[in-house]
Amino acid sequence: MNEQTQSVLDKYQGKYTPYTHLNDQYVSLTASESAEVLYDLLKSLKEEAGYDYLCDIAGVDYLTYPDAEDRYGVIYALVNTESGARLFVKAHANDPAPTLPSVYELWNGSNWMEREVYDMFGVTFQRHPDLRRILMPDEFVDYPLRKDYPLRGLGERHSMPSLTRAES
Amino acid sequence: MPLTASPSTTLLPDSDGQEYQYTLNFGPQHPATHTTLRLILTLEGETIIKAVPDIGFLHSGFEKLGEDLDFNQYVTIVDRMNYISPVANEIAWHHTVEKLLEIELTPRCKYIRTILAELARISDHLLCIGAAALDLGALTAFLYAFNEREKVYNIIEEASGQRFHPSYTRVGGLMNDVSDKFVELVRDFVKTFPPAHADVVRLLNRNRIFVDRTKNVGVLTKEQAINMSASGPIARAAGVTRDLRKDEPYLAYEELSSSFQMVCATGGDCYSRYLVRMGEMMESLNIIKAAIENLPSGPINVTADGKYTIPDKSSTYRSIEGLIQHFELIMWNRKFDTPVAETYGANETANGELGFYLVCDGGNHAYRARTRPPSFIHFSLFPMLIEGHQISDVPAVLGSLNIIAAELDR
Numbered sequence: 001m002n003e004q005t006q007s008v009l010d011k012y013q014g015k016y017t018p019y020t021h022l023n024d025q026y027v028s029l030t031a032s033e034s035a036e037v038l039y040d041l042l043k044s045l046k047e048e049a050g051y052d053y054l055c056d057i058a059g060v061d062y063l064t065y066p067d068a069e070d071r072y073g074v075i076y077a078l079v080n081t082e083s084g085a086r087l088f089v090k091a092h093a094n095d096p097a098p099t100l101p102s103v104y105e106l107w108n109g110s111n112w113m114e115r116e117v118y119d120m121f122g123v124t125f126q127r128h129p130d131l132r133r134i135l136m137p138d139e140f141v142d143y144p145l146r147k148d149y150p151l152r153g154l155g156e157r158h159s160m161p162s163l164t165r166a167e168s
Numbered sequence: 169m170p171l172t173a174s175p176s177t178t179l180l181p182d183s184d185g186q187e188y189q190y191t192l193n194f195g196p197q198h199p200a201t202h203t204t205l206r207l208i209l210t211l212e213g214e215t216i217i218k219a220v221p222d223i224g225f226l227h228s229g230f231e232k233l234g235e236d237l238d239f240n241q242y243v244t245i246v247d248r249m250n251y252i253s254p255v256a257n258e259i260a261w262h263h264t265v266e267k268l269l270e271i272e273l274t275p276r277c278k279y280i281r282t283i284l285a286e287l288a289r290i291s292d293h294l295l296c297i298g299a300a301a302l303d304l305g306a307l308t309a310f311l312y313a314f315n316e317r318e319k320v321y322n323i324i325e326e327a328s329g330q331r332f333h334p335s336y337t338r339v340g341g342l343m344n345d346v347s348d349k350f351v352e353l354v355r356d357f358v359k360t361f362p363p364a365h366a367d368v369v370r371l372l373n374r375n376r377i378f379v380d381r382t383k384n385v386g387v388l389t390k391e392q393a394i395n396m397s398a399s400g401p402i403a404r405a406a407g408v409t410r411d412l413r414k415d416e417p418y419l420a421y422e423e424l425s426s427s428f429q430m431v432c433a434t435g436g437d438c439y440s441r442y443l444v445r446m447g448e449m450m451e452s453l454n455i456i457k458a459a460i461e462n463l464p465s466g467p468i469n470v471t472a473d474g475k476y477t478i479p480d481k482s483s484t485y486r487s488i489e490g491l492i493q494h495f496e497l498i499m500w501n502r503k504f505d506t507p508v509a510e511t512y513g514a515n516e517t518a519n520g521e522l523g524f525y526l527v528c529d530g531g532n533h534a535y536r537a538r539t540r541p542p543s544f545i546h547f548s549l550f551p552m553l554i555e556g557h558q559i560s561d562v563p564a565v566l567g568s569l570n571i572i573a574a575e576l577d578r
Contacts, residue, residue, distance in 0.1 A: 022268070022509075055521065056538075064529070065527075065529050066529055077540075084415040084416065108396050109396040109398075112548040135224040135227040
């Protein structure tokens with residue numbers, strides 16, 4: 001981890017837990033810390049520490065995970081395109097209304113990635129310009145990658161409304 | 169209940185009553201989309217003023233399946249993501265699994281995987297270029313490209329027994345070792361590919377129609393490429409010098425790094441993307457040439473002590489240790505010992521950075537297997553790239569982005 005990254009992280013001292021796993025740097029924020037500092041932290045990392053590339057946003061449902069404190073995890077995989085360094089920022093959110101700030105203003109590429117996390121896990125992103133389902137149909141009500149959603153579905157395939165020619 | 173299709177919500181707010189603007193549905197079934205994706209284009213004359221992609225037609229819950237199947241079974245599913253270069257997906261998936269389980273591959277396995285990954289890249293780029301040229305009216309280049317792709321399929325068939333979906337990699341190694349004929353076929357390919365490549369260059373590089381329809385069409389600047397998370401040839405064509413094979417060498421790329429270069433361009437348009445892909449194919453060929461001539465001998469699988477690789481059949485049938493290990497890895501309630509940990513592993517595939525975010529909870533399969541699909545991220549660039557262009561530019565831009573709907577929707 002270089003000096004700029006360290007100085008950015010020092011600004012948020014006590015608001016996160018850093019750790020290293022398999023040579024990758026992680027910064028983990030609990031649900032309350034995420035609500036408080038996630039956007040500012042990502043913004044500083046982008047503007048001051050050079051993490052200008054948002055590689056991926058991965059959603060995870062930690063419902064049955066051993067020793068998990070918060071239910072939903074959203075992992076922002078950042079890359080510094082100058083040095084090639086990677087940093088993973090893990091934010092968390094909880095039921096009943098899992099919410100995180102949208103990073104669309106920082107990285108336009110987050111548009112579809114956040115929509116996918118919303119579609120699959122039901123985590124809403126505040127200030128996202130167009131938060132709709134992306135892969136599942138609009139009338140789908142569940143969030144399929146949540147751990148309490150069964151692998152074979154809840155019979156939606158058989159009760160999907162069929163569109164008649166007159167209605168279309 | 170009638171389906172609430174998205175166009176009603178996504179039309180321009182001021183488009184009501186403006187008769188000169190109209191909406192065109194492009195797809196889901198359209199020859200230029202090649203696969204199943206839909207675009208809702210708002211047109212003013214023939215100029216596209218807004219494009220709204222509507223995806224998900226091929227969504228089949230791959231990531232949910234990844235939480236149910238074990239690391240070796242899931243390889244058949246990742247095969248079907250980018251089905252133009254399936255081996256590259258397998259290698260990326262097992263790269264991540266091996267990173268999490270901290271397995272160090274044998275040198276021979278690394279080299280064979282490198283050769284296959286590069287062959288997959290050539291095969292993918294050939295299809296992308298061939299199909300893009302076909303959509304723009306150049307049929308001959310498509311035939312030349314597909315002639316070469318057949319040879320790549322022959323090589324993959326020789327290695328794994330399957331042409332399209334080989335499911336060839338395994339945790340800690342490969343399904344089986346390659347034969348002498350494989351080496352022969354690869355050497356043959358290395359010899360016969362450059363003339364075929366030169367034919368495509370002669371057909372397209374200065375082809376008036378092809379150049380007119382691709383130059384300055386769908387221009388992506390370097391800042392946009394970084395801001396929109398573009399990767400692979402699309403980012404490199406916009407001037408982003410980022411290639412995981414150079415930046416974070418994996419497999420045998422570190423040892424072979426002197427034999428290839430990163431191919432970049434600065435134009436950012438469809439023509440630059442074409443040129444980058446053409447250049448990358450020759451660099452891939454250089455990697456293959458160096459790897460096949462320096463192919464190490466030795467085992468393809470890591471040692472049996474780690475309890476990660478399926479033993480070969482003779483050992484399963486003739487020794488008690490082999491039988492036990494086979495049983496341990498195949499029975500549904502045994503399988504792999506995983507740590508309570510998570511990791512992200514990424515490979516540079518033909519389309520860009522294919523990454524997996526793998527979470528394990530100590531059980532015998534993945535707790536979460538998130539895919540970072542390059543096609544998904546590149547397709548979100550499309551509305552920005554096409555805005556202001558003519559409707560006939562849609563096939564050019566779609567072709568240059570190389571959207572594979574199976575990977576897009578998973």
